[in-house]
Amino acid sequence: MDKCTCEGLGWVGFHFNIKHPDFGKYAQCICQKSNDNKYNILKEISNLPAKKTFNDFNISLNETTREAFNTCFDWSEGNGNPFLTLYGEVGVGKTHLAIAAGYKIISRKESVTYYSSSELMRKISSGMNNNGLSKLMEETKSANCLILDDLGREYSTDWSTSLYHEIIDYRYQKKLRTLFTTNNSIQELEKFLGIPAVSRLMDLTYSNYLVIKGKDIRTSIIPK
Secondary structure (H helix, E strand, C coil): CCCCCCCCCCEEECCCCCCCCCCCCEEECHHHCCHHHHHHHHHHHHCCCCCCCCCCCCHHHCHHHHHHHHHHHHHHCCCCCCEEEEEECCCCCHHHHHHHHHHHHHHCCCCCEEEEHHHHHHHHHHHHHCCCHHHHHHHHHHCCEEEEEEECCCCCCHHHHHHHHHHHHHHHHHCCEEEEEECCCHHHHHHHHCHHHHHHHCCCCCEEEEEECCCCCCHHHCCC
């Protein structure tokens, strides 16, 4: 079965010898055959969890999420600053909004890559054992849109700090759209990511840093 390899670009190249008559030519990717096909392929390669949407996010459960809701929606439409960080306690809706933004992006037929922070570190660690580290790092750094959920959830090491710095710095310099969620304060993130990386998350020129207050909305919908 043919698979999409264009990462949302719509076109693929071929590794022909320089003397081959088709060297340098491109062809339309399989994902372009139909809009439905492209959506499904973008969904498959996105690594997004089960679907959540902006429509099923109930702002009335926590009115302090309204600004984050509007900002996430705008970010998913390609508007506003490229970097967006959602900070708040457990259960205020950060992950829901991040996933909803991811599905909104692929509904616009653009590619997005989603990882929880701990999942990404596991994959990178696994890649070190089979020479896949470089490929995964490059894919993460250069993804069209990147969503990193639960920053700071795993144990911090000098190794993880250096990796996150590399990812964040690269995407910051290239102004690539990146959404972060975290339960950690700025001071805690500085210990986990390093001060230079956190300064990029806080740079008002390219970044939005939103604090979501309020109670755990998940407990508000549990039947009593």
